Amino acid sequence: MSFLQNSLPYILAGISVGGQYALIAIGYTMVYGILRLINFAHGDVFMAAGMFMVFLSASMPLGAAIPLVLLLTVLLGFLIERAAYKPLRSAPRMSVMISAIGVSYLIQNCALYFTGGLAKVYPQLPWLSDTVTVFGAVTKRVTLITPVLTILLVIGLSLFIKHTKVGIAMRAVSKDFETARLMGIKVNSVISATFIIGSLLAAVGSLLYFTNYASVTPTSGGMPGLKCFVAAVFGGIGSIPGAVIGAFIIGICENIIKGLGWTTFSDAFTFALLIIILLVKPTGLFGEKATDKV
Amino acid sequence: MDLRKNKKRDALLTFIAIAAMLTVLLVMELTMKSTSILFTVLKKGMIYALVAVSMNLLNGFTGLFSLGQAGFMLIGAYTYAILSMPTSVKLGDTVYKYYDCAINLELGIFPSLLLAGLFAAVFAALIGFPVLRLKSDYLAIATLGFAEILRAVFQWDKMGPVTNGANVLRQYKDLTKLRIPFTDIKFPPTLFCFLVAGLCIAIIVLLINSSYGRAFKAIRDDEIAAEAMGINLFKHKEMSFVISSFFAGVSGALLAMYQYTVQAAQFKTAMTYEILLIVVIGGIGSVTGSCIASFLFIACNEWWLRFLDESSNNILGLNILRSGFRKVVFSVIIMIIVLFFSKGIMGEREFSWNWLHKRKKTAATEEVSGDG
Numbered sequence: 001m002s003f004l005q006n007s008l009p010y011i012l013a014g015i016s017v018g019g020q021y022a023l024i025a026i027g028y029t030m031v032y033g034i035l036r037l038i039n040f041a042h043g044d045v046f047m048a049a050g051m052f053m054v055f056l057s058a059s060m061p062l063g064a065a066i067p068l069v070l071l072l073t074v075l076l077g078f079l080i081e082r083a084a085y086k087p088l089r090s091a092p093r094m095s096v097m098i099s100a101i102g103v104s105y106l107i108q109n110c111a112l113y114f115t116g117g118l119a120k121v122y123p124q125l126p127w128l129s130d131t132v133t134v135f136g137a138v139t140k141r142v143t144l145i146t147p148v149l150t151i152l153l154v155i156g157l158s159l160f161i162k163h164t165k166v167g168i169a170m171r172a173v174s175k176d177f178e179t180a181r182l183m184g185i186k187v188n189s190v191i192s193a194t195f196i197i198g199s200l201l202a203a204v205g206s207l208l209y210f211t212n213y214a215s216v217t218p219t220s221g222g223m224p225g226l227k228c229f230v231a232a233v234f235g236g237i238g239s240i241p242g243a244v245i246g247a248f249i250i251g252i253c254e255n256i257i258k259g260l261g262w263t264t265f266s267d268a269f270t271f272a273l274l275i276i277i278l279l280v281k282p283t284g285l286f287g288e289k290a291t292d293k294v
Numbered sequence: 295m296d297l298r299k300n301k302k303r304d305a306l307l308t309f310i311a312i313a314a315m316l317t318v319l320l321v322m323e324l325t326m327k328s329t330s331i332l333f334t335v336l337k338k339g340m341i342y343a344l345v346a347v348s349m350n351l352l353n354g355f356t357g358l359f360s361l362g363q364a365g366f367m368l369i370g371a372y373t374y375a376i377l378s379m380p381t382s383v384k385l386g387d388t389v390y391k392y393y394d395c396a397i398n399l400e401l402g403i404f405p406s407l408l409l410a411g412l413f414a415a416v417f418a419a420l421i422g423f424p425v426l427r428l429k430s431d432y433l434a435i436a437t438l439g440f441a442e443i444l445r446a447v448f449q450w451d452k453m454g455p456v457t458n459g460a461n462v463l464r465q466y467k468d469l470t471k472l473r474i475p476f477t478d479i480k481f482p483p484t485l486f487c488f489l490v491a492g493l494c495i496a497i498i499v500l501l502i503n504s505s506y507g508r509a510f511k512a513i514r515d516d517e518i519a520a521e522a523m524g525i526n527l528f529k530h531k532e533m534s535f536v537i538s539s540f541f542a543g544v545s546g547a548l549l550a551m552y553q554y555t556v557q558a559a560q561f562k563t564a565m566t567y568e569i570l571l572i573v574v575i576g577g578i579g580s581v582t583g584s585c586i587a588s589f590l591f592i593a594c595n596e597w598w599l600r601f602l603d604e605s606s607n608n609i610l611g612l613n614i615l616r617s618g619f620r621k622v623v624f625s626v627i628i629m630i631i632v633l634f635f636s637k638g639i640m641g642e643r644e645f646s647w648n649w650l651h652k653r654k655k656t657a658a659t660e661e662v663s664g665d666g
Contacts, residue, residue: 038431087633094359095636097431098574101567102632106625113618268446271439278432279424
């Protein structure tokens with residue numbers, strides 16, 4: 001019993017962080033599935049969503065700020081794709097990746113400019129930020145809401161991809177870019193839709209994530225971004241359920257490691273996992289068989 | 295006959311140019327104030343030029359997209375700082391406040407520099423075995439991951455007796471402690487950076503022009519064809535990776551000398567990104583491009599665009615100019631280069647005397663034809 005009481009907070013935090021990572025990891029896995037691009041700027045879009053919230057909530061009620069944050073983040077994701085990735089569609093993959101790194105650098109520097117380099121306090125969301133007690137472990141309500149919300153969103157997304165026209169087009173484009181184009185699919189709008197969905201989920205993720213962490217800095221998107229990419233690779237890149245499961249595993253392991261007192265290595269663990277998975281099973285847990293990773 | 299003569303002439307011209315540059319540098323350092331921003335830019339620019347060229351050797355000449363440069367610089371910087379720190383400082387309480395230093399060894403500047411490179415190279419050789427089997431973006435993310443792991447290990451408190459944990463290392467032999475051998479006269483620090491980094495870059499250039507360099511380029515252009523020509527892919531990739539890391543380690547050591555203090559927290563992914571952007575601006579696959587871009591990058595970052603940060607310079611009456619605006623402008627410029635001038639400053643070309651000669655000739659003929 002005492003073991004449960006000692007470790008429960010960490011496991012709860014792990015599940016919660018895992019859910020937040022899952023929402024970001026979906027953006028990576030969808031973009032990679034279609035464009036074969038590691039969208040290095042995705043973590044910064046997530047950070048930007050946090051910044052939008054900080055600035056908007058200062059000037060308007062939360063009920064108006066939250067929808068506006070989602071909208072702005074979606075717009076940002078859409079614009080990034082149009083401005084930085086679309087002109088390079090026929091360029092080598094390396095150029096697009098460099099462009100993504102450039103965008104990430106730009107967003108971080110913009111955030112640095114607007115905040116003056118100071119950590120911004122994230123607004124308290126009523127109800128979500130309240131503390132609750134579960135089996136003797138004290139935590140914020142957001143910890144309990146996150147996994148539920150994540151799973152609901154993932155189910156919604158899966159239905160969307162399976163049954164709607166855009167979803168079918170997305171699957172077609174990720175299977176074969178050229179053939180999909182020949183079949184009359186508007187590849188560019190499908191890619192835009194992918195970025196819009198990815199950014200929307202990242203914005204929801206950022207609402208949940210920063211409620212737990214209480215402050216946003218210009219670089220606070222970098223590390224979660226990389227971890228979520230690892231989660232996507234771990235689950236098998238291109239696969240949405242894979243990304244979600246990978247994210248939960250990484251979130252939980254990371255917090256258990258923190259609980260054991262190895263906080264320095266909680267980030268390193270993620271990358272060690274990445275390297276092991278790439279060497280042992282490069283397709284990930286649920287990846288497609290055909291691969292050109294190795 | 296003509297070709298050989300040209301080659302001789304080029305070698306002579308290069309020698310004269312380098313000698314002239316170093317002399318100018320020496321004169322400048324002896325006459326100008328050493329705190330001048332020009333020297334900061336020159337020193338840091340040269341150090342970044344070395345690491346950019348070492349990254350270019352991997353990314354531009356061997357086609358291995360590696361993002362581990364900051365990690366290798368970290369190894370180099372720490373090795374240098376720990377080895378060159380005087381024993382009295384190590385035993386004292388000023389640097390190793392919370393730990394007892396486990397390394398009771400004090401080396402001179404050059405052995406420390408060399409070992410800094412070697413340690414980075416050994417580490418690269420070790421991780422090269424698993425990592426170099428990966429391709430393109432997976433290689434990038436795996437090397438980036440190793441750099442992050444390294445940073446965590448160096449900050450680990452169990453490593454405290456060696457690395458001083460997450461605390462700062464200082465009081466080692468930095469640039470101000472340089473002396474001309476056997477005397478007590480100060481050695482000009484900027485000249486020192488140029489000599490060491492310049493020598494390293496020269497070695498890389500020689501390597502690129504050797505048969506190994508041609509093998510690297512063959513691997514970059516087409517792995518399968520290269521393998522069919524009898525090039526051992528893994529051996530050459532590993533070699534390029536190890537050599538690149540060696541020089542990244544040396545440049546990390548130089549950076550430590552330049553900065554007076556070292557802390558693992560500084561060697562973040564953002565640092566690798568900056569170096570990558572330098573390589574891209576200069577042109578992937580051009581050594582001269584990397585050097586030029588590095589000086590431009592550092593000069594813009596530290597000097598020329600500084601005025602954008604000063605709020606007193608507001609012309610339009612708006613409050614746009616304030617701290618951080620420089621970086622925004624700077625990253626917009628970088629994005630423009632990445633999107634519209636993807637070849638960078640030099641593309642894959644190198645500076646050559648022939649090219650300069652031809653330019654002069656065409657300019658002359660144009661002038662003549664213009665007159666006629």
